[in-house]
């Protein structure tokens with residue numbers, strides 16, 4: 079048991095009928111960090127989160143939240159976590175302010191403190207202008223923001239965000255990202271699921287890639303990119319007559335075959351970044367001049383494809 083870990087899951091399993099929806103997931107989230115669980119629709123993200131949040135009982139394995147067992151110490155665990163999507167709107171005909179304020183009072187705030195807190199949160203989520211509008215008039219994105227605001231009322235040390243930005247427009251997404259970063263700066267720990275590779279890349283300190291109920295990769299965003307050996311070197315040669323000569327040099331040093339684009343750019347896999355220098359020195363030695371050099375890191379989409387063999391699909395979860 080390690081209390082520096084906000085989440086410590088060992089081999090969690092959840093079976094629905096004959097479907098092993100979560101098939102032995104182990105993960106660790108150090109306190110104060112943002113951990114991303116990345117995977118396509120149906121990978122088992124929500125089921126994993128629901129087990130960690132004590133909404134579903136595991137069929138196998140175990141997990142602790144700040145050292146408290148999710149099965150035998152459920153009450154403690156519930157006091158330490160917040161989960162989005164759990165804000166049952168009290169009344170569609172009440173305003174955003176009224177809903178938040180009542181929800182805050184249910185959590186033990188006084189009527190006066192509930193107002194202050196609700197105002198703060200509405201401001202933080204850009205909902206001040208909509209504060210006095212009834213929820214019936216709220217868009218999907220506004221509801222999502224109100225939901226996250228409500229999940230912050232109890233100031234939980236650990237927050238589960240299940241696809242917090244799926245289906246949101248780009249502006250609202252980046253607002254959400256800012257809010258999530260600020261939350262962590264103020265001491266919270268976040269476990270978020272996402273099917274957006276760029277979201278995991280932007281936010282997470284650590285990413286678990288899951289596919290069909292299993293963890294298929296775990297690293298930092300940059301570690302994941304490096305681990306799949308997909309960096310490539312792109313060179314533009316000044317003198318077009320020396321293109322094939324330059325290509326031969328790069329191929330010989332890197333031990334890979336190059337491709338030449340219509341714009342006469344040489345592209346070649348670069349497995350070890352220190353070999354870049356060797357290529358440049360060899361070209362200089364032959365008096366071949368470059369007009370452009372560029373080392374491209376793989377995108378997380380490339381990584382995902384390398385790990386799962388699947389092209390990612392960005393489907394809305396709801």
Ligand SMILES: Nc1ncnc2c1ncn2[C@@H]1O[C@H](COP(=O)(O)OP(=O)(O)O)[C@@H](O)[C@H]1O
Pocket residue numbers: 094097099117118119120121122123124125126
């Ligand atoms: N309550 C349930 N009953 C039966 N099957 C379920 C239930 N919840 C999820 N599943 C199935 O478990 C798998 C994982 O689902 P889920 O955890 O929702 O994936 P994700 O959140 O990654 O999209 C899917 O095949 C889904 O159909």
Ligand SMILES: [Mg+2]
Pocket residue numbers: 123124125240241395
């Ligand atoms: Mg889900």
